[in-house]
Amino acid sequence: MAAVARWIAESVQEILQISGLTLQAFLVLCAIFLLTCVIFKRSRNLPPYPAGRVPVLGHLLALGRAPHLKLTAWRRQYGDVFTVRMGMEDVVVLNGYTAVKDALVDRSELFASKLPPYLLDRMAGFGQDIITARWGPGFRQRKRFATTVLKNLGMKVGHGSVEGNIREEASCLRSRVR
Template sequence: MELSILLFLAVLTGLLLLLFRGHPKAHGHLPPGPRPLPFLGNLLHMDRKGLLKSFLKFREKYGDVFTVYLGPRPVVILCGPEAIREALVDQAEDFSGRGPIAVVDSVFQGYGVIFANGERWKALRRFSLATLRDFGMGKRSVEERIQEEAQCMVEELRKSQGGLVDPIFLFHSVTANIICSIVFGKRFDYKDPQFLRMLDLFSKSFKLISSFSSQVFELFSNILKHFPGTHREIYKNLQEINTFIGHSVEKHRETLDPSSPRDLIDTFLIRMDKVRLGKRICLGEGIARAELFLFFTTILQNFSITSPVAPEDIDYTPQEVGVGTIPPVYKICFQPRTMDSRLRN
C-alpha cells in the first residue's frame, strides 16, 4: 500500500512539474495563440473535423498570424492572402525553407526538390529548371505532348457515350502521362499494368499523407513511429515507387548517349551542376498552366458537360485536408458535340 501511495505521489509530482515548466520559454517571442498544455500542446483545442477548421477558428480570435503547438512543437500559422504574400513573395528568400514532414521523412531523408533545403535544394532546383527549359517548357514541344495527350483523353471520354462518369482517374492519368513523357521519355497506355500500379501507389499515398492519422503522426512521430500505422503503409508504397524509378534510371544508364539526351533522367545522368538558381515555386507551373488551358479547351470543343446536381447544390468540401487537399468524389456527363454544334460555338 505504501509503495502504491509513493508511486502515485511521484507521478503527481511529475505532472505538476510538467504543468509549470512545460511551456517553452520562447512562447513570449512568438505570435499570440491558444495556451498549450504540456506534451499535448493545443491538441484538445483542435476540431475533430481537421486542422484546417481549427486554424480558421483560431484566426477569428488571434488574427492572420498566430502560434499553435502541434504536440510539443510550436508552429506559426499564416492565414489570408496579405500575410502569405508578405512571407512567400516579399520575403521569399527568408521563407524558402521547407519544414520536415514526419510521415515521409524516413523515405526522402531531406533529398528531392520538394523536401530538400539549403544548397542541396538550390542545386537540384537549378538543374530541374534548366532541364525543363531545355525540353521546351512553355514551347512547342511540350504543347505537342499535351495536345497528343488531350486527343487520347477525348477518345477515352467518348467511350462513356454521354453517360455519368467519375473523371478523376482519367484526369490523373493524362496529367501523369505528361510528367512521364518528360521524365521517362514516353507516355503510357491508360491500361498499362505498370502505369496503373504507379498511379494507384501515388493516389493512395497522397490520401494517406493528407489523412487525419498522418496529422496525428506529425504531432507525436517520435513515439508513434515505433507502432503500426499509416506511416508504414506510406513508407512501403513510396519505396516501391523508388524501386520503379531506380530500374528506369539503370535502363537509361545502359543506353545513354551524352550527345542526345532523351528526357530528364538522361539529362540528370549527364549534367547536374551547370545551371542557375531560383526561388521555391512550383517547377511545373508553366506546364500545368498549359495543361489546364489545352485540356479544358479540348474538352469544351468536343463535349457538352452536364452534372446530375444543380451548380448551387454541389458540395466542394474536400475528403481530406492535410499536406494536400483531396477533392470530393463527383460524377459528370460528357455528351459528344455534333459537327453543327461545334461550328456554332
C-alpha cells in the first residue's frame, strides 16, 4: 500500500515538474475546480434548461429587456414547464392553466414552502417560528398550537368572543381622547 502511495506521489511530482507548476499552484487549481463543480452543479430533478446560460448571471442576459417575450419563446421550445437560471438560483417556470393547476392544487404540499432568506437563516435561525417555518409537520403542529391558544384566550368568532369588549374599550378610549 505504501508503495502505491509513493508511486502516485512521484507521478504527480513528475507531472508538476513537466508542466512547470508548483505543488501549491496545483492544489489551488484543484480547489478552484472542485468549488466550481459544487457551485454550478445542476439538480437532477429539474425540468430542462434553455441554452445560453452564463455561469454567474444565468439566463438574465438572455432574457433582455422583454423577458415575457423570451419566456414565451422558450415555452414554445421547451413546453409548459422549464427551468431558468436567475443568477445563482434555479427558477421553475410554469405556463398554462393545466401546469399551474397541477402544481398549486393537485401537488400543493410540494409547492407550499417558502424560500429561506440566506442571511436570516444564518443569523436568526430561520424556520423556528410560525411565520418563517417551512411547510411540513412542524409547521402544522405550530399552527395548530397557536390556533388552540388563541381560541382559549377568547379570539373566537361569534358568541363568546372578545369583540364586544374590544368595541367597548375602543369607545371609552375615543371618548377620553375627545
